[in-house]
Amino acid sequence: MNEGLPKMQAMIVDITADNFQQMVLENSFHLPVLVDFWAPWCGPCKQILPQLENLAQSWAGRFILAKINTEEQTELANQFQIKSIPSFKLYKNGKVIAELQGAHPLAKFKEMLEPHLKAEPSEELRLQAQEAFQVGNYDEVVRLLGEAAQANPNNYRVHLDLVKMYLHTGNLEQGQSLFDKLPEEAQNSPEGKPLKLLMRFGKIVDESPSIEDIQATLREDPGNAEALYGLVGYLIIHNAFEEAFKALLKLFSSHKDFQDNIAQKTLVELFESLKDSHPELVKNYRRKLQMLMF
Incomplete structure (x- = not known):
């Protein structure tokens, strides 16, 4: 599963008045079609479009991303009374079923799309693998993820799941090796970005005292900077991001200069990595950091 991963073939099409009927309306009887009305001069358009293209890559075969350049396709823009951009319409069975x-x-677009996606065999196997992981049956996890990768080699979330398992079981080198073989769109996906943090903090945890020693230190000295940062490492590799935010804010408040303001730098890095997968959590703690700063 680690070698020779094929390139994803996303269904991303440019729409004109001539192909709208076929590419959007007719195709929507087979797959959901997300229509993106955009323009080259539109800043927000250029911000979200690459994310949607990455989503089309990671969900290849499950929906179609249809792009309409309103500067070139004025007839379509007028037909659909597009007053502001970006504007999005989701088609299914020839009809608009949702709009944004x-x-x-990106989580908002996933929320809009997911109820209408066809069942995907590799996703079922991923869910079974996650259940096996919860009970510590790691051999079964590897077997199920291997089947999932065979069922859909384009589903990079399968490979990211295996990376995650390696990291949580202390196999940092294997996790890093597999992660490095994945394409950039997988590494920089909402699921991939947090794994970069897990790998970096996994190395920090390897060099830190045990969690029992860190907790004992913090019981005696709750503001100990070294112990607080070590605790952050353990929290991050176990996906306890909110507790990690709390520990970093405490470190920032009491030891702002510790390791050249590492608390603030780590918070900013976490915000960037988790903004797509945990938008409300990031928004909340970004505000808390700003309040402490100003």
Whole structure:
């Protein structure tokens, strides 16, 4: 599963008045079609479009991303009374079933699309693998993820799941090796970005005292900077991001100069990595950091 991963073939099409009937309306009887009304001069359009293209890559075969350049396709823009961009319409069975206006977090588009996606065998196997992981049956996890990768080699979330398992079981080198073989769109996906943090903090945890020693230190000295940062490492590799935010804010408040303001730098890095997968959490703690700063 680690070698020779094929390139994803996303269904991304440019729409004109001539192909709208076929590419959007007719195709929507087979797959959901997300229509993106955009323009080259539109800043928010340029912000969200690459994210949607990455989503089309990672969900290849499950929906179609149809792009309409309103500067070139004025007839379509007028037909659909597009007053502001970006503007999005989701088609299914020839009809608009959902709409969005403006730039939203990627999670919002996933939320709109997911109820209408066809069942995907590799996703079922991923869910079974996650259940096996919860009970510590790691051999079964590897077997199920291997089947999932065979069922859909384009589903990079399968490979990211395996990276995650390696990291949580202390196999940092294997996790890093597999992650490095994945394409950039997978590494920089909402699921991939947090794994970069897990790998970096996994190395920090390897060099830190045990979690029992860190907790004992913090019981005696709750503001100990070294112990607080070590705790952050353990929290991050176990996906306890909110607790990690709390520990970093405490470190920032009490030891702002510790390791050249590492608390603030780590918070900013976490915000960037988690903004798509945990938008509300990031928004909340970004505000808390700003309040402490100003």
